[in-house]
Amino acid sequence: xxxxxxxxxxxxxxxxxxxxxxxxxxxxxxxxxxxxxxxxxxxxxxxxxxxxxxxxxxxxxxxxxxxxxxxxxxxxxxxxxxxxxxxxxxxxxxxxxxxxxxxxxxxxxxxxxxxxxxxxxxxxxxxxxxxxxxxxxxxxxxxxxxxxxxxxx
Amino acid sequence: xxxxxxxxxxxxxxxxxxxxxxxxxxxxxxxxxxxxxxxxxxxxxxxxxxxxxxxxxxxxxxxxxxxxxxxxxxxxxxxxxxxxxxxxxxxxxxxxxxxxxxxxxxxxxxxxxxxxxxxxxxxxxxxxxxxxxxxxxxxxxxxxxxxxxxxxx
DNA sequence: TCAAATTCATTCGTATGCAAATGATATCAA
DNA sequence: TTGATATCATTTGCATACGAATGAATTTGA
Numbered sequence: 001x002x003x004x005x006x007x008x009x010x011x012x013x014x015x016x017x018x019x020x021x022x023x024x025x026x027x028x029x030x031x032x033x034x035x036x037x038x039x040x041x042x043x044x045x046x047x048x049x050x051x052x053x054x055x056x057x058x059x060x061x062x063x064x065x066x067x068x069x070x071x072x073x074x075x076x077x078x079x080x081x082x083x084x085x086x087x088x089x090x091x092x093x094x095x096x097x098x099x100x101x102x103x104x105x106x107x108x109x110x111x112x113x114x115x116x117x118x119x120x121x122x123x124x125x126x127x128x129x130x131x132x133x134x135x136x137x138x139x140x141x142x143x144x145x146x147x148x149x150x151x152x153x
Numbered sequence: 154x155x156x157x158x159x160x161x162x163x164x165x166x167x168x169x170x171x172x173x174x175x176x177x178x179x180x181x182x183x184x185x186x187x188x189x190x191x192x193x194x195x196x197x198x199x200x201x202x203x204x205x206x207x208x209x210x211x212x213x214x215x216x217x218x219x220x221x222x223x224x225x226x227x228x229x230x231x232x233x234x235x236x237x238x239x240x241x242x243x244x245x246x247x248x249x250x251x252x253x254x255x256x257x258x259x260x261x262x263x264x265x266x267x268x269x270x271x272x273x274x275x276x277x278x279x280x281x282x283x284x285x286x287x288x289x290x291x292x293x294x295x296x297x298x299x300x301x302x303x304x305x306x
Numbered sequence: 307t308c309a310a311a312t313t314c315a316t317t318c319g320t321a322t323g324c325a326a327a328t329g330a331t332a333t334c335a336a
Numbered sequence: 337t338t339g340a341t342a343t344c345a346t347t348t349g350c351a352t353a354c355g356a357a358t359g360a361a362t363t364t365g366a
Contacts, residue, residue: 021276023211023228026283027299028191028204033229033306035188036353038181043354051181052322058176069344075176076186079345081323088321105331105344123174130179136304145305146180148298151289153186189323196324205352222314232315234353241351258314258361 038133045129046122052077052085054122057094057111061119065110067100094118191286198282199275205230205238207275210247210264214272218263220253247271 023029042051049057055075060066063074072082086109089095094115100106111119134142176182195204202210208228213219216227225235239262242248247268253259264272287295 021211023208027286029208030302030306031188031191034302035184037306038184055176055182058174078324133180137301141301145301148290148294149183149187153183153190231354
């Protein structure tokens, strides 16, 4: 092998061209898998509620009555998505809706007594879910990870 | 305030009970948001393909012809999901299907010439998408983040 | 060998998630 | 004041994502 060949080989090894794209190493792909894993852990602990549904309940418990859109922005859901989530929670009697007295465009959402009980019962379990999701990391790693993840989101 | 009151207050501050659950700090919630952000960045660069569709094409480009289920396991999609993705890629002429000669259960998937062209054209853009997704982090932070994220996924 | 278990694929039902269009109401600005 | 904008909510259409059920084909094991 000539010196030129060696040089070419090194360049190839250090600068992968478009023929060497590693899907499994792309942040989007791994982010999707990590999210899938979390949803799966969530479902194993809380079978009758999805993460978005629980997010809506937890946020309502936190801030009290709010409009549907406002709730959506608090839990990072667009208007169309939050509507579906709230509809299903309402059908199960966990939230109730009412019209805003002054601004007739707004639909106010609040927890029912049953919804409040559910959230308060589930919050300790949600803490377990967070812990189990982070279990592959040491405490120190988890702290670093959360800091960096927050920067990305 | 008595010494006892002070002690109670400290305990409360350090050991939040179930009334103090911060949704915005839970790994699942932030993971969902980070994933949403990535999908949005992806869509801004590649409007006519979704991340799962691109993943299927990129993986086919990598490994060549495979069965639908095998492809699914390579890109972390269950059988029902991968079927939908492949159906849509087939309808657009980017992949083609054929029956496995020996094992009649299997459906083989491969790139068409058009599909191959598309992947090769898009891979450099996909690199940009990865970069932009990680842009809020320094190079050092990004390296640490990817290592930890991989552990979680 | 042949019955049981496994694998591959499909279908159905449910639940996000988002873009775009629409309608009602509110706010702003000339 | 009123016409242009903006906001809130709904609806439709499309695309993941997964559990569960089903059927066809293959493999295993007693």
